[in-house]
Amino acid sequence: MIKRVYVDTSVMGGYFDEEFSDDTVPFFDRVKKRELKIIVSDLLEAELLRAPQYVKLLLTEIPVEQIERVKLNAEATALADKYIEEKVVGKTSRADCQHIAMATLHYADVLISWNFKHIVNLEKIRGYNSINLRTGYPMIEIRTPKEIMSYGDEL
Numbered sequence: 569m570i571k572r573v574y575v576d577t578s579v580m581g582g583y584f585d586e587e588f589s590d591d592t593v594p595f596f597d598r599v600k601k602r603e604l605k606i607i608v609s610d611l612l613e614a615e616l617l618r619a620p621q622y623v624k625l626l627l628t629e630i631p632v633e634q635i636e637r638v639k640l641n642a643e644a645t646a647l648a649d650k651y652i653e654e655k656v657v658g659k660t661s662r663a664d665c666q667h668i669a670m671a672t673l674h675y676a677d678v679l680i681s682w683n684f685k686h687i688v689n690l691e692k693i694r695g696y697n698s699i700n701l702r703t704g705y706p707m708i709e710i711r712t713p714k715e716i717m718s719y720g721d722e723l
Contacts (some may be wrong), residue, residue, distance in 0.1 A: 571678065571716075572636060573599075574607040578613040578682040580623055581631040588650035588682050591714035595680070596626070598717075599634050606630065609670050610639045611663060615649060636674075650703065656695030661686045666704075668696050671708055678709040678716055688712055 582588035
């Protein structure tokens with residue numbers, strides 16, 4: 569079964585960032601080879617409006633059938649607000665919380681990000697998942713693109 573991977577905006581920019589491209593480019597290569605499907609939210613697309621043109625164009629290079637589009641809705645907004653109310657992160661991280669909530673509600677196999685402060689952070693992940701479990705939602709896997717790469721059958 570093809571994994572469904574929710575991508576946040578940092579992953580799009582990471583494709584072109586010297587620090588992150590070595591791990592991000594192979595991720596998108598796997599998507600283009602139809603090994604993975606990406607979940608793209610309307611929030612990501614809105615955030616890309618402020619990005620350089622070359623970052624915006626990256627999505628156009630992905631086969632349409634490899635993209636699942638989702639929208640921010642009232643349920644995701646409420647879950648994101650719960651993360652903030654319970655102080656997993658502060659109010660300034662609302663968009664990050666909305667990404668996590670959408671990935672959770674759309675049953676993504678994993679959310680990937682390069683945001684180590686608010687998303688790919690063990691304490692924060694535990695906070696998000698604690699709230700998810702207490703409110704009846706599934707736990708969410710949160711990783712970097714590097715962590716979900718396949719390295720073959722090497723022992």
